[in-house]
Amino acid sequence: MGKTIRSAFPWGILALTVAAVAWAVSFGGLPPADFTMDNGTEVATVDPAKAEGNPERHVLDCLYEGLLRTEPLPGAKIDGPPNQNVPMHPAPAMAESYQVSEDGKTYTFKMRAGALWSDGSPVTADDFAWSWQRTLHPETGTRYGYQFFYIQGAEAYLAAEVKPGDPVEIELPDRRDPLQNFPRGTVLRGTLTAIEKPPEPQLAPDATKEEKEAQNRAWRSEWVYLAEVDGKPRKFCTLKSNKSAEQILNILPDFQKTVGIAAPNPQTFIVTLKEKTPYFPSLVAFYPLFAVNRKCVETHGDPDWTKPENIVTNGPFKLQFRRIRDRIRVVKNDRYWEADKVSLNVIDILALKSDTTALNMYLTDEIDWATSQPASLIPEIKARQGDEFRSAPMLTAYFYRVNTEKPGLEKKQVRQALNLAIDKQLICQFITQAGEVPAEVYVPPGLAGYANPPGPQRDPEKARQLLAAAGYPNGKGFPHVEILYNESPPTHKTIAEAIQQQWKQELNISAELRGLEWSSYLDAQNQQDYYVTRAGWIADYPDPNTFLDMWVTGGSQNHTGWSNKTYDKLIADAAQASDPQKRMELLQQAEAILLDELPILPIYHYVSKNLVKPRVQGFYPTAEDVHPLTHLKVGPRGMKAPATQEAP
Amino acid sequence: MKGSPWVTLGKFVGWRLARMTFTLWAVFSISFFLMRFAPGGPFASEKNIPEAQKRKIEERYQMDQPLWRQYFTHMGEALTGDFGICYRMPDFTVNQVIREGFPVSACLGIFALVIAVTVGTTAGVISAMNRNSPTDYGLMASATVGISAPSFVIAGLAIMLFVFMIPLFPAGGWGRLANVPLPALCLAAPYAAYVARLTRAGMLEVLSLDYIRTAYAKGLSPATVVLRHALKGGLLPVVSYLGPAAAGILTGSLVVERIFNIRGLGSHFVEAAIQRDYTLAMGMILVYTFLLYSFNLLVDLSYAVIDPRVKLE
Numbered sequence: 010m011g012k013t014i015r016s017a018f019p020w021g022i023l024a025l026t027v028a029a030v031a032w033a034v035s036f037g038g039l040p041p042a043d044f045t046m047d048n049g050t051e052v053a054t055v056d057p058a059k060a061e062g063n064p065e066r067h068v069l070d071c072l073y074e075g076l077l078r079t080e081p082l083p084g085a086k087i088d089g090p091p092n093q094n095v096p097m098h099p100a101p102a103m104a105e106s107y108q109v110s111e112d113g114k115t116y117t118f119k120m121r122a123g124a125l126w127s128d129g130s131p132v133t134a135d136d137f138a139w140s141w142q143r144t145l146h147p148e149t150g151t152r153y154g155y156q157f158f159y160i161q162g163a164e165a166y167l168a169a170e171v172k173p174g175d176p177v178e179i180e181l182p183d184r185r186d187p188l189q190n191f192p193r194g195t196v197l198r199g200t201l202t203a204i205e206k207p208p209e210p211q212l213a214p215d216a217t218k219e220e221k222e223a224q225n226r227a228w229r230s231e232w233v234y235l236a237e238v239d240g241k242p243r244k245f246c247t248l249k250s251n252k253s254a255e256q257i258l259n260i261l262p263d264f265q266k267t268v269g270i271a272a273p274n275p276q277t278f279i280v281t282l283k284e285k286t287p288y289f290p291s292l293v294a295f296y297p298l299f300a301v302n303r304k305c306v307e308t309h310g311d312p313d314w315t316k317p318e319n320i321v322t323n324g325p326f327k328l329q330f331r332r333i334r335d336r337i338r339v340v341k342n343d344r345y346w347e348a349d350k351v352s353l354n355v356i357d358i359l360a361l362k363s364d365t366t367a368l369n370m371y372l373t374d375e376i377d378w379a380t381s382q383p384a385s386l387i388p389e390i391k392a393r394q395g396d397e398f399r400s401a402p403m404l405t406a407y408f409y410r411v412n413t414e415k416p417g418l419e420k421k422q423v424r425q426a427l428n429l430a431i432d433k434q435l436i437c438q439f440i441t442q443a444g445e446v447p448a449e450v451y452v453p454p455g456l457a458g459y460a461n462p463p464g465p466q467r468d469p470e471k472a473r474q475l476l477a478a479a480g481y482p483n484g485k486g487f488p489h490v491e492i493l494y495n496e497s498p499p500t501h502k503t504i505a506e507a508i509q510q511q512w513k514q515e516l517n518i519s520a521e522l523r524g525l526e527w528s529s530y531l532d533a534q535n536q537q538d539y540y541v542t543r544a545g546w547i548a549d550y551p552d553p554n555t556f557l558d559m560w561v562t563g564g565s566q567n568h569t570g571w572s573n574k575t576y577d578k579l580i581a582d583a584a585q586a587s588d589p590q591k592r593m594e595l596l597q598q599a600e601a602i603l604l605d606e607l608p609i610l611p612i613y614h615y616v617s618k619n620l621v622k623p624r625v626q627g628f629y630p631t632a633e634d635v636h637p638l639t640h641l642k643v644g645p646r647g648m649k650a651p652a653t654q655e656a657p
Numbered sequence: 658m659k660g661s662p663w664v665t666l667g668k669f670v671g672w673r674l675a676r677m678t679f680t681l682w683a684v685f686s687i688s689f690f691l692m693r694f695a696p697g698g699p700f701a702s703e704k705n706i707p708e709a710q711k712r713k714i715e716e717r718y719q720m721d722q723p724l725w726r727q728y729f730t731h732m733g734e735a736l737t738g739d740f741g742i743c744y745r746m747p748d749f750t751v752n753q754v755i756r757e758g759f760p761v762s763a764c765l766g767i768f769a770l771v772i773a774v775t776v777g778t779t780a781g782v783i784s785a786m787n788r789n790s791p792t793d794y795g796l797m798a799s800a801t802v803g804i805s806a807p808s809f810v811i812a813g814l815a816i817m818l819f820v821f822m823i824p825l826f827p828a829g830g831w832g833r834l835a836n837v838p839l840p841a842l843c844l845a846a847p848y849a850a851y852v853a854r855l856t857r858a859g860m861l862e863v864l865s866l867d868y869i870r871t872a873y874a875k876g877l878s879p880a881t882v883v884l885r886h887a888l889k890g891g892l893l894p895v896v897s898y899l900g901p902a903a904a905g906i907l908t909g910s911l912v913v914e915r916i917f918n919i920r921g922l923g924s925h926f927v928e929a930a931i932q933r934d935y936t937l938a939m940g941m942i943l944v945y946t947f948l949l950y951s952f953n954l955l956v957d958l959s960y961a962v963i964d965p966r967v968k969l970e
Contacts, residue, residue, distance in 0.1 A: 018963050029767040038833040051928075054748045061704060147713040152704045168707040188717065226712060226721055315748040333749060333757050334928075335831060335920035359918070361829070362928075366918050369828035373820060528697030528933045535705070565705035 042338065042357035044625070044643050046378040047367040051334045051360040055315050057299040058144040061152040063547070063634070068358055069296040071326040071339045071638055076118050076137065076278065077294040078102035079635050087629045087640075091399040092444070094455070095629040097551075099294040103132055103323065104278065113285030113587065116293075118278040125344040126302050128321045134272035140300035142166075142264050148190040153297035155565075156549065159286045161269030166262050176263035177201045177236060179245055182256055192307045198263055199238035207231050234260050284584050287592070291550035325351050325639045334360050352642045364498075371620050374646060378628070379620040384500045387442040390620065398620055400444050401630035404453050404548035405615040406556060407445075409492070409508075409541050410534070413608050414570040417488040418540060422479035424607040427541075429465060429472035430515040431508055433612055440503050443618050448611035452553045452600055455632060459553045459593050462601035464611070469515040476516050484517030491521040493542040495530040501543050504612070534568055545615070548633060553596045554583065560603060571608030624648035670954070677950045684946045685735060685939065689728055692935055699744035699933045718744065731939065740940035745932045751940035754925055759944070761831060762914070762921035766906045768841035773848035773902065778895060780849070781856020782883065785864060785891070796853065803850030812843040812916045829918035840917040844910055848902045852895055860891035893964055900956030904949040 048064045057069050070078075080100035081087055087095050101107070104118035124132040144151045145167045157163040164170075171177050177199060184194040210224050233254050234245045246254035262268070269281030282289060292298060301314075302321035309319045317328045325347070326339035337358045341351055361367040364381040368390070371379040382390055391398050411418050411427070418424065433447035446454075449464030473483070481487045492509060494501040505522050512518045520541070525533060533539050549555045558564065558580050562572040579599040586592035603609070617634040624644040628636060700714055715721045719730060734741055740751035780800065784793045803811075819839060820828045826839045863869060864887055872882045911923035922941065929938035961967045 018959065026767070026771055029764075030771065032764070051746065053746055056748070059747060061702065147707075147710040148717060150700075150710070150714045150717075152702055152706065154706060154710065155704070164707075167710055169709040169713075223721070223723075229712075312742065312748045312750075331748075332920055333746070333754055334924050335918070359830075361918050362924065363915055363918070366829045366916060369816060369820060370830070370918075373824065373828045375827055375830065526931050528701050528931065529695070530697075531701045531703060532697035535701070566703070 039338075040355075042355040043353045044355075044378075044638070044641060045357040045359060045376045047361045047370070047376050047380050048337075048358045049360075049380055050362055052337065054312075055320070055328065055331075055337075056312075057296045057301065058140070058149050058151050060296060064360075066296055066635070068337055068339075069299065069324075070635070071324055071356065071358070072320075072322040072328055073296065073299040073301075073324040074102045074345075075294055075296070075299045076102060076104040076107070077290055079291075079294045079633070079637065081629075087627065089629070091396045092401045092630065094401045094632045096457075097631050097633065097635065099290040102294070103137075103300070107290075113287070114282045116280045116282070116289065118280070120276045120278060121346060122276075124323065124346045126321050126323050127327050127342055127344055128302070128305070129344065130302075130304070131275070132300070132323050133275035134278035135275060136300045136303060137278050138270050138272040139303050141270050141298065142268075143191055143301070143306070144297065145264075145268070146190050147259075147261070151297065156292050156295065156297045159282050159284070159289060159292070161281045161283050162262060162267040163269070166264060166268050169259070169261050171201050171204075171234075171260055171262055173201050173203050175201050176266040177234075178259075178261050178263045179234075179236065179238070179257050180259040180261075182258050184258070186310060187258075189310045191303075191311075194258060197236075197238045198265075199236045199243075201234060201236050201260075202242065203235040205233040205235065236260075285587055286584075287589060288550040288552040288554070291552070295550065326356060329355075334362075336360065347639070351639050353638060356638060368620075371622075374622070377622045377625050377643070380618070382443075382618055382620060384441055384443070384498070384503075387618070391443075394620060397623060398618070399628070399630050400616045400618050402446055402453065402455060402632065403615045403617050403634050404456070404551060404632045405546065406448060406451055406453060407543075407545050407612045407615060408448070408451065409610040409612065410539075410544050410569050411541050411571075411608055411610060412537055412539055412569060414537070415488070415490075415540050417479075417481070417490065420479045421606055422475040423481070424610070425465070425605075426472040426475040426479070426516060427512065427518075428607050428610045429468045429475070430511055431610065431612065432467055432511055434467070436504055436507055437613050440500060440507060441613065444616050446614040446616070448613045450600065451603055451609065451611040452556045452596075453548075453614040456551060456553055458589060460597060462597050462604060464604050472515060476518075481518075484519075487518050489521075490518065490540045491523045493523045493525065493530065493533055493539040495527050495543070496524040497526070505543065537568055537570060541610075544609075547615075551633065553593070553600070554580075557596055557599050557603070558584075560608065567608075569608040571606065573602060573606060576602045576606075622648075666958075670958075673950075673954050673957075677947070677954070680950060681943060681946055684942060685732065686728070688939060688942045689731065690724075692930075692933065692938055693724060693727075695933065697933050699935055701933065731936075735939065735943060741936045743929075743934055743937045745929070745934040745937070751937050754937060755922065755940060755944055758920060758922040758925055761919060762907060762910055762923060765837070765840055765844065765910060765914075765919060765921060766903065768837055769844035769848070769906050769910075770899075770903055772841055772845035773852055773906070774895070774899075776845070777849040777852025778856045778892065780853040781895075782860055782888070782891070784853065784857040785860035786879070786883065788861065793857075797857070800850035800853045803846045804854075806846070808843050808847070808912050809916060811846050812840075812913060815839050815843055816916075829916075831917075831919045831921075836917070836919075840910075840913045840919060843916075844906055844913045848906060852898065852902070855894045855898055856891060859894045860887060863887045863890040866890075893960075896963060897956060897960055900953040903952045903956075907945070907948055 048067050050064050052065045052068050054060050055068060055072060057073055060069060077099040079097050082096045082098050085095050103121055103124050105121040107116055107118045109116055120132065120134050126132055141157065143149055145154065145157055145163055147167055147169050154167045179197040179199065180193055181195040181197065185192060207228065210228055212221055212224060230247050233251065236243055236245060244254035245257045245260065247257055249256050271279045273279065305319060305321040306314045313319060317330050320328050322328065325342055325345045327342045329338040329340045331337050339356050339358065341354045342348065345351065359376060364383050367376065367379045368382055368386065370376045411424050413419050437445040437447050449466060450461040452459065452461055454461055476484065492505045494505045496502065502524055509520045509522060512520050534542050546556060559566040560571065561577045561580050576599055579595050583592050583595040586595060617630050621628045624646060626642045626644065627640040719727055743749050743751055743754060780796045784796045787793050816828060819825045826835055830836050869882060869887055872886050910921055911927055914921045914923040925937060926941045929941055
């Protein structure tokens with residue numbers, strides 16, 4: 010037997026190879042898209058309730074549309090120089106108009122007549138009310154919950170905070186699928202009368218965070234809720250083992266009664282805010298507040314509803330297919346209310362993880378828009394590609410958080426000295442190289458109505474004096490300090506090295522470098538397990554508050570241990586202030602405190618870095634780096650010099 | 658039946674499968690705990706969320722359970738072959754990701770392997786035939802370069818040459834035949850080089866044997882001697898190298914996949930580990946372990962078939 014098999018072996022291998030090659034070659038190519046863009050990475054999800062991040066924004070802005078959308082200000086010139094931002098504003102979209110009440114707290118949106126979902130059904134106020142509730146449901150897992158916190162009751166709903174006397178909604182464990190929070194199980198509505206809590210467990214003083222959490226979780230699960238439902242008192246508990254109470258899945262504040270989101274009729278959507286929030290329309294135009302199709306979600310469940318064959322959306326484009334870590338292809342949605350103004354039919358959104366690859370593909374005409382470039386090549390790109398490289402200041406900040414609870418760093422003079430010793434100009438000129446703006450102040454300049462307080466200028470001599478005053482003349486006796494950064498992209502390391510060197514040279518402080526990959530870096534930062542750490546912030550909405558309110562005492566993004574009562578009060582007062590000018594002044598005072606106390610060291614403000622082919626028309630830089638694809642037109646491949654045009 | 662080749666084969670395969678099961682379990686367990694003890698988690702984010710919401714998410718993914726219980730839950734899932742939803746790409750299940758990525762990596766791997774074997778053996782045979790000639794030195798020098806140069810260097814050079822200087826191929830992407838040659842070549846280069854060296858050594862050994870002298874003495878042409886008689890023996894070391902090579906090509910495609918933006922398994926492997934996507938990472942690790950083991954088994958089997966001197970034991 011051996012011999013026959015043996016002689017057949019080479020032929021077998023050959024046949025196998027031929028078959029494999031034939032199979033490999035057999036998958037056909039794709040018809041080319043009208044417009045191809047790089048999106049930096051694979052998007053995590055196309056569910057606006059779960060997404061976070063900028064790549065997701067590119068895709069979600071194609072697929073969905075909120076009550077409002079970001080558009081150029083009417084009359085703004087959109088064919089200006091490639092480094093000049095076009096002013097944007099939130100313009101009517103799924104809502105054709107909206108009114109704000111006298112006190113600025115109630116927004117009444119009138120839904121657009123004729124706005125349709127991609128399955129042909131009308132987009133109604135109920136769609137938004139349901140979608141916002143879904144996003145706020147604690148099980149949905151939104152990362153952008155805080156974008157809703159301006160709305161009355163929204164924070165308590167997301168945090169599932171209930172106390173006796175509150176109207177509550179109680180979900181029974183009869184869901185169709187226990188892992189799907191929508192459609193929900195039977196929901197009982199009533200009033201919470203009391204919570205019976207067993208005695209809180211005493212923790213060993215050396216218990217770890219995990220042990221504490223586990224114990225707290227176990228304790229909470231034993232709570233028994235007494236509520237009046239339809240006039241009858243009933244007992245509920247999330248534990249099945251508690252035989253004296255009915256088992257429930259969730260107990261949440263009654264959404265209809267406590268949250269300021271209402272759809273009195275299909276054409277009217279009313280939002281009630283806690284405070285006057287001048288930038289609320291900008292939040293409405295941002296994807297966490299988009300709507301999803303209830304029927305689609307409830308029919309297919311999560312995550313199947315996001316599959317191209319199931320998904321129902323309301324944006325200018327529809328999802329055609331997704332290839333994981335390759336591309337998302339969207340095609341024009343003919344049911345979109347402004348479909349006649351959309352000129353692109355097929356768009357490919359590529360998940361190019363490597364910016365070098367993106368550049369190669371851009372240079373060989375494989376993509377029309379590259380969203381990131383290797384920092385080291387930017388001067389050459391600028392020189393070679395000229396106006397194709399469009400770059401303008403963004404509403405962002407690159408800064409270092411300082412752990413104000415570490416020895417040495419707890420002293421204000423030390424933080425000031427560290428700040429004054431950094432040569433930010435040099436970092437922007439020789440490391441980042443794309444025209445980034447050295448940051449003397451923290452809030453990026455260019456926000457309408459806001460004037461930054463004066464920021465400290467680089468002054469190594471003064472830095473040395475401050476350091477000496479703090480008790481470390483010429484860095485003598487300065488405690489251990491290290492700079493934490495995430496390793497990718499490598500620019501963070503280069504910047505950290507430059508700062509390390511400057512501190513050594515000017516202050517004789519030897520900082521160590523600690524590079525970590527993203528998850529570990531985030532973890533270290535969240536646990537406040539660092540000395541100085543690199544960070545960045547992108548405006549969630551065009552207002553100084555998005556940069557300033559994170560530094561209040563115990564703020565969820567603070568992570569520095571810094572606390573200042575005056576600062577907290579200024580931020581709170583600004584939120585209450587009804588006069589816009591007064592509000593900006595309060596925020597300016599707050600920033601002045603921040604720049605004096607320096608729990609963070611501002612380094613620079615990012616610029617947008619877009620490489621766009623000349624054949625693409627209607628592309629302009631914006632301060633938030635948003636670029637509505639509905640406005641783009643493309644000429645034939647290889648076309649030069651773009652034509653001029655006016656904003657609609 | 659004692660001594661029947663089928664019984665020996667059955668025993669051999671059975672024993673190897675048992676060992677593979679053990680290896681899979683060991684790999685699963687070690688990776689599981691390594692992942693869990695790494696700082697950060699799949700839901701780490703710059704944006705912090707309320708405690709109640711965090712608790713709900715952890716409950717949903719059973720991360721509130723004690724670690725040992727999670728371990729057994731996930732092992733149970735792995736046993737049924739359903740790895741669940743990717744924690745970091747909640748729109749997809751791990752099985753979907755593998756189903757989409759595997760054919761791409763496999764296709765790239767097959768091309769690379771074919772290139773490696775064809776180029777490698779040809780170069781090796783030519784070298785052996787022209788022993789100590791400039792051709793031999795040239796080929797073996799380039800083989801040394803091929804083995805030692807990392808794939809991102811080769812890829813960079815290939816892109817410069819064949820994308821920009823001589824625009825033959827696209828710079829990246831996957832789906833067209835034109836997308837295949839560059840990454841396959843870069844992936845194949847070190848293996849081709851190694852195969853060339855193995856072939857040369859194997860051929861030199863065989864060419865000095867008596868039966869080759871006999872063949873020449875019979876008056877056969879050098880081509881016939883090499884192709885019909887010497888090659889069979891000379892290629893044996895290459896066959897035994899194919900298992901590790903196939904496995905290495907599949908797992909080694911991470912860098913090449915990144916550079917050429919190919920949506921294969923390699924890119925998921927790295928991303929899953931970096932993003933702490935527990936389910937996806939476990940799925941990938943098990944798939945890779947399984948592939949590595951299977952290739953080695955196949956090669957050992959085929960070795961026994963083509964070389965009569967080898968006995969399965």
